[in-house]
Amino acid sequence: MSSIELGAVAVDALIGMGVTDVVLSPGSRSASLALAVDRADRAGRLRLHVRIDERVAAFTALGLAKQTRRAVAVITTSGSAVANLGPAAMEATVAGVPLLLLTADRPSHLIDTGASQTADQAGVLGASTPHVIRLSSESGDAAAWAATVQRAVALAEGRRTRTPGAVQVNLEFAAPLVGELPEPRDLTLVTGASAGHRIAELDARRTVVLVGDATPEVGAEARALAELSGAPLLAEPSSNARRGPTPSPGTATRCRSWAATSSASSASGTRP
Secondary structure (H helix, E strand, C coil): CCCHHHHHHHHHHHHHHCCCEEEECCCCHHHHHHHHHHHHHHHHCCCCCCCCCCCHHHHHHHHHHHHHHEEEEEECCCCHHHHHHHHHHHHHHHHCCCEEEEEECCCCCCCCCCCCCCCCCCCCHHHHHHEEEEEEEECHHHHHHHHHHHHHHHHHHHCCCCCCEEEEEEEECCCCCCCCCCCCCCCCCCCCCCCHHHCCCCCCCCCEEECCCCCHHHHHHHHHHHHHCCCCCCECCCCCCCCCCCCCCCHHHHHHHHHHHHHHHHHHHHCC
């Protein structure tokens, strides 16, 4: 197998998992990925967005992922380029936004050999990328590579864990880095999402609805839940829940009543 084959399989696997947008910050080590995503873009199989600066590329991918609610991949070359993905990866993981970091690298035997771009970059982003996956053009085959990339997409989207976030896929490319691309493969894989708990049932206990950064759909659902249950709604400015009429009737009265009850309980030493 070769670097150009690894790049082509990785892109075909992304497409097979439903990835529709890729952001590329080009460099020599990621050449095979760049060639593969360019071909896929020209064929209408995905949308390619090119950004020269890696930090800009990562935040572009983050914004696209928030908009589409699907995993978006950002491709970078090796070395210090990877460190520039850190801020966007941190935001993606804490906010539950699916983000794939495809970081090109040199073979493992060339790591820490004294040159400025030979740092060990796998896992360099720490807790911002809870999942780090490594692939090498010098080991494995097309089937194994595809399965690994498919797993990375599933992890990023939280299809089983229900905890989407940033995932780093570190691809080690050995020379030669370019060549003739193999024919595109259909690597479609359908995976079911974890059912989880989708029903919210509020009883007479004191309850508030808290909404952080969210898509318009999620924000609307949260507001509807608050209105139907009569619970106060506490929403971030970016929650998309601060829309529609004023807070549901009785919310202010309930909040004042709870506050009074809590103050009285505190004064008497009892728990509210």
